[in-house]
Amino acid sequence: MGVLVDASIDPSPGFTVISGETGAGKTLLVGGLRLVLGGKPDPSVVGPTSDFAQADGLFDGGGEEFGVSRIVPAKGKSRAHLDGSLVSAASLTARVGEQVEIVGQHDQLRLRRANHVLTLLDSALGDSGQTALGNYRDAWNSLKALVERQKLVGGDEMALRRELDLVTHQTGEIDDAGLEPGCDVATENQASRLRNSEEILEHLAESSRLSESIRDQAGEAVSHLRKIVELDPDAGDLVSQSETVFADVAELNSVLRSHRDLVDSDPELLAELDQRLTLIGDLKRKYGSSIEDILEFRDQAAARVEELGNLLAEAGEIESRLDGARSDVEAKGEILGTHRHETAAQIQTVVAAHLSDMGLERASVDFFFETVTPGTTGTECVEFVFSSDQRLASGPISSVASGGELSRLVLAIRLATTSPETKTLVFDEVDTGVGGVTALALGEKIANLAKESQVLCVTHLPQIAAYADSHYLVERHDGVAEVRLVTGEDRVAEISRMLAGMPDSSAGRQAAVELMELATAR
Numbered sequence: 001m002g003v004l005v006d007a008s009i010d011p012s013p014g015f016t017v018i019s020g021e022t023g024a025g026k027t028l029l030v031g032g033l034r035l036v037l038g039g040k041p042d043p044s045v046v047g048p049t050s051d052f053a054q055a056d057g058l059f060d061g062g063g064e065e066f067g068v069s070r071i072v073p074a075k076g077k078s079r080a081h082l083d084g085s086l087v088s089a090a091s092l093t094a095r096v097g098e099q100v101e102i103v104g105q106h107d108q109l110r111l112r113r114a115n116h117v118l119t120l121l122d123s124a125l126g127d128s129g130q131t132a133l134g135n136y137r138d139a140w141n142s143l144k145a146l147v148e149r150q151k152l153v154g155g156d157e158m159a160l161r162r163e164l165d166l167v168t169h170q171t172g173e174i175d176d177a178g179l180e181p182g183c184d185v186a187t188e189n190q191a192s193r194l195r196n197s198e199e200i201l202e203h204l205a206e207s208s209r210l211s212e213s214i215r216d217q218a219g220e221a222v223s224h225l226r227k228i229v230e231l232d233p234d235a236g237d238l239v240s241q242s243e244t245v246f247a248d249v250a251e252l253n254s255v256l257r258s259h260r261d262l263v264d265s266d267p268e269l270l271a272e273l274d275q276r277l278t279l280i281g282d283l284k285r286k287y288g289s290s291i292e293d294i295l296e297f298r299d300q301a302a303a304r305v306e307e308l309g310n311l312l313a314e315a316g317e318i319e320s321r322l323d324g325a326r327s328d329v330e331a332k333g334e335i336l337g338t339h340r341h342e343t344a345a346q347i348q349t350v351v352a353a354h355l356s357d358m359g360l361e362r363a364s365v366d367f368f369f370e371t372v373t374p375g376t377t378g379t380e381c382v383e384f385v386f387s388s389d390q391r392l393a394s395g396p397i398s399s400v401a402s403g404g405e406l407s408r409l410v411l412a413i414r415l416a417t418t419s420p421e422t423k424t425l426v427f428d429e430v431d432t433g434v435g436g437v438t439a440l441a442l443g444e445k446i447a448n449l450a451k452e453s454q455v456l457c458v459t460h461l462p463q464i465a466a467y468a469d470s471h472y473l474v475e476r477h478d479g480v481a482e483v484r485l486v487t488g489e490d491r492v493a494e495i496s497r498m499l500a501g502m503p504d505s506s507a508g509r510q511a512a513v514e515l516m517e518l519a520t521a522r
Helices: 026-036 089-096 114-123 127-154 157-177 183-195 197-231 233-262 267-287 291-357 403-417 436-449 488-500 506-521
Strands: 015-020 052-061 064-073 079-082 085-087 100-103 364-375 378-387 424-427 454-458 470-477 480-485
Touching (some): 015 026, 026 064, 052 089, 064 089, 079 089, 100 403, 157 267, 197 233, 291 364, 403 424, 403 436, 436 454, 436 506, 470 488, 488 506
Parallel strands (some): 015 454, 015 470, 100 424
Antiparallel strands (some): 064 079
16 A cells, blocks of 8 residues: 555554654555545555555454455455455445544544534433433433324324225125125035026936836845845845845935925025125125135224224324423423533533643633424534634634644543543544643543543654554655554654654663653653
8 A cells, every 4th residue: 555565553452653754654554544444545545566555454343353355456446345245335434434533634523523522412411411311312202102103193084084984894894794614605506506406306306216216126136135045044245235235225215305305496596696696706806815815804804993993092182192292302302401501511621621731722612502303312403613712713623623633622522521432543633733741741631541442643742652552663665664563672762763863862762761651650
């Protein structure tokens, strides 16, 4: 990536600094981090030793590690990978962007977003403020639930009443038909018998004649077989079988006579049956292909009738409940607003004190509140405004704060609110216009912040570097930059170089050791 052919750092969980001569390539490391966060790629970072630039990162997301990779070719579109799978740059931002915030002049600071300012403010609320925040959220959720219920109940009451009329009619229509499982088959069979009664009777008559003849012949067979038994006692089974046949034929004759009595030509009954079959057919076309489907639809319609009745009964009282819920939200919002204003004033004082320690004695900070329509976060929106000098007009930090001021402002606010929202903070220009005692205060404050969050800082100031838990040095040799972890004497030499530009000077080394001891003592 640019003059960085191959570089790898393993930041401390606390405070990590990156130092090096101007132009050595420190900003390329931060640029690589911007890439894995889903930032816009810049083809100019490619080369001169390769036709593509690649940045990789390993992150801890709530105890689960995941890998991110971004490849930027000299020509063409960049490619992003999340745990080995090809994804969009926006997916990287969604997955990693909320865990890391880069603070620099050209970065889109979250502090510029009203919802983020409100989150920071709420994180600093005391116990009573947190209770007020919880009470407001409960009131808002209750109001939102009632509004949703109203949409269901009274969003179009006329439509509900039309639907109630429809399902009531459907339920009654099915009930009036008096359907039972299998009734369509039974009705069709009865209608078919009446429709074909003459032909059925003809076949029954012929069947009766033939069965009578068979019965007579079976009787003669039985008589002959009985005589055989008198001559051959072992032929008794033949008599039993013949008697069974005779009895079956006699039974068949009786059944045929009975069935003949059932068959009758009744045009009026046939017309009624045809009418009922037509009704069943109409119901099947409307509600289901079988009697069972129709009856199931009927049960569902009856349940909907009951539900709609309850909804319409509720519609009359829901509006008064909504009025009460809106009043409750307003009241809870006003209480929450009071706590937020009090907390904002406290934060302003603490932030101003931190900024003064960091060389911005005349800076002023303020939370600008504006009443809005009640919503998820309250009845006010809030913006953070800043001025580097109290004599100047305050304005949004995006338009009035320089890179160094932005970094110190973010640091001061994070110290004042101790919000754990972002796990990692990266300061790219925190030391702009800072030196001496102010630099020592700045280093101490960053170290204090690093007790709660992981902090990376690109710096030229030895006073800041002395406080680091881990220290990486970017060096450039023959047009190629390298990054290495410096410890022990190497770190002393680097801080000496940062102090006086003389890494091998014994006096410089002694000053570096004293500075590191001072940082450790604090």
